Amino acid sequence: xxxxxxxxxxxxxxxxxxxxxxxxxxxxxxxxxxxxxxxxxxxxxxxxxxxxxxxxxxxxxxxxxxxxxxxxxxxxxxxxxxxxxxxxxxxxxxxxxxxxxx
Amino acid sequence: xxxxxxxxxxxxxxxxxxxxxxxxxxxxxxxxxxxxxxxxxxxxxxxxxxxxxxxxxxxxxxxxxxxxxxxxxxxxxxxxxxxxxxxxxxxxxxxxxxxxxx
DNA sequence: ATGATAAATCGAGATATCTCGATATATGAA
DNA sequence: TTCATATATCGAGATATCTCGATTTATCAT
Numbered sequence: 001x002x003x004x005x006x007x008x009x010x011x012x013x014x015x016x017x018x019x020x021x022x023x024x025x026x027x028x029x030x031x032x033x034x035x036x037x038x039x040x041x042x043x044x045x046x047x048x049x050x051x052x053x054x055x056x057x058x059x060x061x062x063x064x065x066x067x068x069x070x071x072x073x074x075x076x077x078x079x080x081x082x083x084x085x086x087x088x089x090x091x092x093x094x095x096x097x098x099x100x101x102x
Numbered sequence: 103x104x105x106x107x108x109x110x111x112x113x114x115x116x117x118x119x120x121x122x123x124x125x126x127x128x129x130x131x132x133x134x135x136x137x138x139x140x141x142x143x144x145x146x147x148x149x150x151x152x153x154x155x156x157x158x159x160x161x162x163x164x165x166x167x168x169x170x171x172x173x174x175x176x177x178x179x180x181x182x183x184x185x186x187x188x189x190x191x192x193x194x195x196x197x198x199x200x201x202x203x204x
Numbered sequence: 205a206t207g208a209t210a211a212a213t214c215g216a217g218a219t220a221t222c223t224c225g226a227t228a229t230a231t232g233a234a
Numbered sequence: 235t236t237c238a239t240a241t242a243t244c245g246a247g248a249t250a251t252c253t254c255g256a257t258t259t260a261t262c263a264t
Contacts, residue, residue, distance in 0.1 A: 004115060011113040012222085013106060016200060023203050043241060056223050058242055077231045077240045085203055092202055096194055098118060101125050101187055114252085145211060158253050160212055179210045179261045 001068035003098070006091045009067035014050055015060050019069065021049060022083045040073060040080030067091075103170035105200070108193045111169035116152055117162050121171065123151060124185045142175060142182030169193075 010016055021027040021041075028045040031038065047057040061081050064070045068087045073080050112118055123129040123143075130147040133140065149159040163183050166172045170189045175182050 007109065007113050008221090010197075010201065011109050019201055044239095053224055054241075055225075055243080058240095059223090062242080074230090074241090079241060083203070088201060088203075092198055095112075096198075099112065099121055099190060100194055101185070101190075110251090146209095155254055156211075157213080157255075160210095161253090164212080176211090176260090181211060 001087045001091050001094075003091065003094055005063075005067040006069060007095070009063045009069060012060075014052065015064060018046055018050060018060065018064070019083060019088075021046070022070065022081070035075065035078070035080075038073070038075055038080055040071075040082035042078040042080055044078075046081070103189045103193050103196075105193065105196055107165075107169040108171060109197070111165045111171060114162075116154065117166060120148055120152060120162065120166070121185065121190075123148070124172065124183065137177065137180070137182075140175070140177055140182055142173075142184035144180040144182055146180075148183070 010019075025031075025041065028041050028049065035042075043054070043058055043061060046061065047054050050057055050060075052060075061070065061072070061079075065072055065081070069084060069091065070081045071084050073082075112121075127133075127143065130143050130151065137144075145156070145160055145163060148163065149156055152159055152162075154162075163172065163174070163181075167174055167183070171186060171193065172183045173186050175184075
């Protein structure tokens with residue numbers, strides 16, 4: 001996790017909204033039966049919800065992943081993204097330590 | 103305080119550094135005797151420490167102020183900036199509420 | 205008034221980000 | 235193998251940010 005990349009990733013309302021959506025799987029359509037046991041949400045569902053182009057969402061997810069805020073797992077032709085709660089909490093703590101007065 | 107403006111203001115390492123410096127007045131040279139009772143740090147001191155141009159620092163402080171993270175007070179020809187601790191804490195709380203899982 | 209100092213504003217070139225459509229890659233199905 | 239689907243990558247135009255030097259504004263001292 002890199003605080004500069006993390007803040008840059010957060011510096012966009014849609015990317016923050018995606019992080020919020022990913023807090024709850026029920027913000028998206030049900031998974032396909034063959035994905036029922038998998039964690040995370042596929043890019044297509046995120047794209048539909050965000051209503052931006054496929055390439056934009058793919059690159060957004062790449063930024064969030066590169067910042068360490070989400071992790072991805074490929075299953076067949078799908079890539080599933082989910083929050084990295086530990087990394088997100090660590091990033092927030094680091095930012096708070098830096099920015100808040102003790 | 104506006105979370106979009108605040109994150110944008112934080113999305114720059116020098117501006118974050120300035121916020122850190124402003125946590126402790128002793129990060130800067132002593133105030134002039136006639137300013138001894140005033141709170142905050144003048145733009146010139148911040149500029150010297152950050153080693154960027156006067157106009158850049160003036161505009162950085164404007165961004166931080168516009169984001170609500172600092173407040174300014176003019177005294178004679180000097181403008182003194184200081185952290186708005188309440189607003190900074192509120193901003194961090196709002197960001198945490200948005201980004202952290204409950 | 206004049207001149208000096210501090211800060212804010214302006215205008216601009218360089219760089220980065222946003223967002224798209226088109227194309228490439230990977231996988232699964234027929 | 236061929237086709238369809240999901241995602242990633244590429245290239246580009248529009249917009250925003252960074253940072254500067256020059257100028258303007260505000261204030262103080264002479």
